[in-house]
Amino acid sequence: MGNKASLFITLDNGNERAIVAGNSLKGKVVLNVQRKLPPGELVLRLVGTEYTIIPTRKGTRQVKFLLECSWVGNISTTYLSLTNFFINISFHHRREERTIARAFTQLKNFGGSRKIAKGLYSQPFEFLLPPSLPSSTQFPKSEGKYFHGRIQYRLSAEMGDLVVDRIFDVISAPLGDNIVPCIAEPTTYELKQARVLRKGYLSVGACVDNSHVGRGQTMRVSLSARNDSSCDIDRIRVKLTEIIEYKAGDESHLCKNELVEIKDVHLPLLQRSRSQDNLRLRKKKTRDDMATTYSEILNDLRSGNNTFKLTIPKSARDSYNGNLMTISHVLKITFYTGGMTVENPSTKIAIVVGSPRCNDLTGIVQRNADAIATIVGEDPLPSEVPDPCDDSTVSVGGEIPMAEARILPPFVNSPNRYPIDGNNSLRPARILPYNDEDYEDYERQFLPSPMPIPSAPHESLLDAGNQRTRQREGTRIDAPLGGSANPSHRYQPQPYAPNAMYSRSNPIRDRERFDSTADGSDLESSAESSYGQEQLRNRFDSYSYGETTAMSDLTDLHERPQLGHAEVLPYDKPKSSKELFQKLLRELRASIHDYEVISNKTREADYRELYASLTPKDYGLLISTVSMSYQVQVAVLLARQLVYSSSFTCCHCAEAVNKTSTYFRTNMVEALIPYVHDLAINRNLIESELTDWERCVTARAFENLK
Known part of the structure; x- marks a missing residue:
């Protein structure tokens, strides 16, 4: 198009300030038309990627021995020299890039047969970023382009041959109020x-x-x-x-x-x-x-x-x-x-x-002196549910919904506003389906398919320096950047979604009182009620792990408005529990927020049935798949689904302890034993998985449940 037109992106937060995950990214895409353009569509993409680069050197090393002899008069001197040199040396840089978040929406459709008239066309947008996004980061920190890895987010606006990119920084959401000793x-x-x-x-x-x-x-x-x-x-x-x-x-x-x-x-x-x-x-x-x-x-x-x-x-x-x-x-x-x-x-x-907590930026979070191996804390719930009216979808990896991106309506036409199109008409933008052909072509060219991430960050990394070449970063990063492992959640009350961080009710008694409930909604509301909470509190001094309502992706709400939303593609529901379980494992391996994935599934009847029928082996496999930070929370979430069907046994608890990181095994025991219905007769199955030290730490928890 030459200099016929240009695109640029402006952000409301300016150029310097980073966006906190969980907040809205607002801005405008401006099309500056110098000469008339053929009609087209103005689209906007949001892409977050991981990128790593490792320099390697390949070549053939050849060793050569040289025997030299020199004569001075009648005296000879012989020298033996060893020469090392490389031939066919080639330097390579191994690069790899993976997508961790993406969004796509059509901002404006300049359709019809008429060309786009000369002028400025401003289209506002707003993306609601998921709270689980990791922070932008780069290592080592340097002013130039030299780096080994980075997490980067960019906006890309396109219209025909016009393309413009805008990099923006993200800071992870503040940590939750959970205390994790x-x-x-x-x-x-x-x-x-x-x-x-x-x-x-x-x-x-x-x-x-x-x-x-x-x-x-x-x-x-x-x-x-x-x-x-x-x-x-x-x-x-x-x-x-x-x-x-x-x-x-x-x-x-x-x-x-x-x-x-x-x-x-x-x-x-x-x-x-x-x-x-x-x-x-x-x-x-x-x-x-x-x-x-x-x-x-x-x-x-x-x-x-x-x-x-x-x-x-x-x-x-x-x-x-x-x-x-x-x-x-x-x-x-x-x-x-x-x-x-x-x-x-x-x-x-x-x-x-x-990222530091909002309610305590400089203070120290203290614990109960006796509750070393347990989580204490309760996350607040919002007073009202955010407006779910959105126009595009943000997803993580290939198939996991993360949040909704919301597109603002166009500005009202006034003498101080730019025209939205050539004839100053204000028409709402049509939202393309998520699998638009143009977007699929873009994905094939620029977005590699997501790869499974490693399971829980094992403590083997502590000694990894003995197995790999160690490097030291030259300069430290100054800005609060990095990747978040435990961002705070955006809570939204949902059908059959527990809202409390922990429950002090007796899960065994609640199961007996409400066994006849069909859908399970009364069960959970009863478990969160105040009935019988003091009795369990007296039996078990320390608090148990509980659940937090993860952020909804707004695609499964029964009352969700249909106008102005991206089309949701139909999918084939798995026919068996085995297929559901394998699908869940695939999502967890591609996820950056494991608890959110499992928690969102509790609103689906098929997954509730799957959770309520997990075998000890499958239960342990799920726990070993999630990251270390969420293992105990996930274990309690699944235990609450099993307890109402009298299916949570000492075998489940023992398998969970066996698959948990060594740093949180005692936490796992204290969190799960209140839900075990056969503790009196099969307690030895759990204790057999514990070391002498772990039995010493958890002895009080076992005694309080007698």
């Missing part, structure tokens, strides 16, 4: 001097009040140690490390960034000095000795006597588990001992970093 299993080290002389045993343990912390927020860390050795603890070092694992093709790399380091933590009450009781200096520790040590460490951690504060720097990225990159955070506490010991004992705790 994490207690690490104590580690016991046998200290040796020069690898030969035994110096005794040192047991160390640690816990955090809340493992989900926002950037700039402070968390409380408690330590405990039992020094049954002849060595003193000289100092305690604390390090918070950010681990970025990324891949491209069959290549994978690892990058570690040190966020915080405290070289010596001052804890006056911690047992630093060597043991004075010679009877405790044994060559071997018996099981009774370990049980006593575990009990003492647990009491110390619950008392909070040896506690210090650690502030998460604002330069930290969000924890994120995506298709091509995984960002995790690890808190490592190392106890340095004297006496020339070979190994310094240490313990690690996984931390989830995200």
